[in-house]
Amino acid sequence: MLRPLICFAGNIAFLFKNRQIPNDPRNIAIMRSGGIGDVLMSTPLVKAIRQEFPKARITYLVGEWSADAIKGNPNVDKVMTYRDEIIFQQHRKEVNKLIQRIKKEKFDLAFVLDKAWQWNVLAFMAKIPFRIGFDRNGEGFALNLAVPFDGSKYELEYYRDLASAIEISNVPIEMEFNISERDEKKAEQIIKKHAKNKTVILIPGGAKNPGQELAAKRWPPQYYGRLADELLSRKYQVVILGAKTDSEICKAVIRNMKKKNAVNLCGKLNLGQSAALMENSALVVTHDSGPMHLAAAVKARIVAIFGPTDPGRFAPPAARVVQDTRLVPPSYDIYGKLKNQRGSLALIGLDMVLKEVLAALK
Incomplete structure (x- = not known):
């Protein structure tokens, strides 16, 4: 009031x-x-x-x-x-x-x-x-x-x-992020060490900053674990990324995997190194979060899972969006609050996401 x-x-x-x-x-x-x-x-x-x-x-x-x-x-x-x-x-x-x-x-x-x-x-x-x-x-x-x-x-x-x-025209639609030469070299070293096959990056955390944390935007870690197993069985290299504050979420992904040969780099890379790794990956899979925008800024291919936030407002134009408004209608208002939220991203099943991931990898 x-x-x-x-x-x-x-x-x-x-x-x-x-x-x-x-x-x-x-x-x-x-x-x-x-x-x-x-x-x-x-x-x-x-x-x-x-x-x-x-x-x-x-x-x-x-x-x-x-x-x-x-x-x-x-x-x-x-x-x-x-x-x-x-x-x-x-x-x-x-x-x-x-x-x-x-x-x-x-x-x-x-x-x-x-x-x-x-x-x-x-x-x-x-x-x-x-x-x-x-x-x-x-x-x-x-x-x-x-x-x-x-x-x-x-x-x-x-x-x-x-x-x-103020009569400024020609504003581009593409975001920008500049990667240093040092961070590029670090990403190259990681790829050389770990990536025997095409790399798919999973980012299960994020969706938080000092002003707010919206866990409702995150696809459950157990689903990311099952997705990782599906990708590994298809001979893709899976890398799990996140900040230090996402370490427990990333560990939960690993715990829910049957195969244990994903590379967990959660908390081990800075923003530039993460961006360089995304830039050189086959695909980035995440939900509405800062890393999703970072991936878009370096022109990585993205599958983005949306629930309470509206992809029309937040999804990068080139991203493949996974959403089912019947299960999880958008409820994020213009003040940054979830209002009358119904459903959760747990209702967005593995099959729906896997279908988009495999289509993006073709």
């Missing part, structure tokens, strides 16, 4: 504001919190901003959790990080320090890619004179230019809307 009141008051307080877009911004901030996938989905917009303002200094403000998704991106001059918990746990003293850090940068234009009103106000308090972002049911009141957001289409299309609002 508090959000509508804040939005009502905010829209009155910010009724009169500058709507004149800067002609030649020289110091641009791009602000995005959340998970790795959230950051990766912003990379086409980042590229378009760089092409439109080639002489500008572009800084990407992001939490430490997801910073590696944008580090090394050639379209960004600086990556400015903060501890995610100060935002999601509302540490006011630390947030004020962050505002002062941003203020010292003297940005003249900000692209605020979060939908929550708090980020728009933060950019205002950091004295960024022109702020562009989204309006989600009135939350864009502190922005100079706000583009409507209703969650009805692919996330990257909203970034295109944002660009179009």
Whole structure:
């Protein structure tokens, strides 16, 4: 109930504001919190901003959790990080320090890619004179230019809307992730050591960041284990990937396998090494998660299992989607919450996923 009141008051307080877009911004901030996938989905917009303002200094403000998704991106001059918990746990003293850090940068234009009103106000308090972002049911009141957001289409299309609002055209649809030479070499070593056959990567974890954890988005580990057995019996090499925080999930996959010759690299690779391995694989199988977007960014073939989230909003265009809305209808709302959830991904059986996996491997 508090959000509508804040939005009502905010829209009155910010009724009169500058709507004149800067002609030649020289110091641009791009602000995005959340998970790795959230950051990766912003990379086409980042590229378009760089092409439109080639002489500008572009800084990407992001939490430490997801910073590696944008580090090394050639379209960004600086990556400015903060501890995610100060935002999601509302540490006011630390947030004020962050505002002062941003203020010292003297940005003249900000692209605020979060939908929550708090980020728009933060950019205002950091004295960024022109702020562009989204309006989600009135939350864009502190922005100079706000583009409507209703969650009805692919996330990257909203970034295109944002660009179009200031007459930036030709925003690509492909995400980008830059892999270092060192990480490429590490992936080559792994492939040489383990991959006697075509490699299929299974990623059973993810679906979490410092702001939220949505276990309901994960296909059960026992199903991944059975899928691994099916692939191994067909002479594919199976590699299990994940972060250190996914180690128990990855172990559960192994426990549910009859064959024990899958390679478990969970927690052993950094983001770049994981991306390089995906890039050189025959297929990546996962659910709606950051690794799904990472695989898309390096143009890996993907089978993506969807349940409570809408693939129309989150699935990479080239991914083969496994979904049954009769069993698990989408219930993820525009505020990032599961609302009136029915069913679970346990209802998406092995046969349905295996069929798509084998089709993708042809």
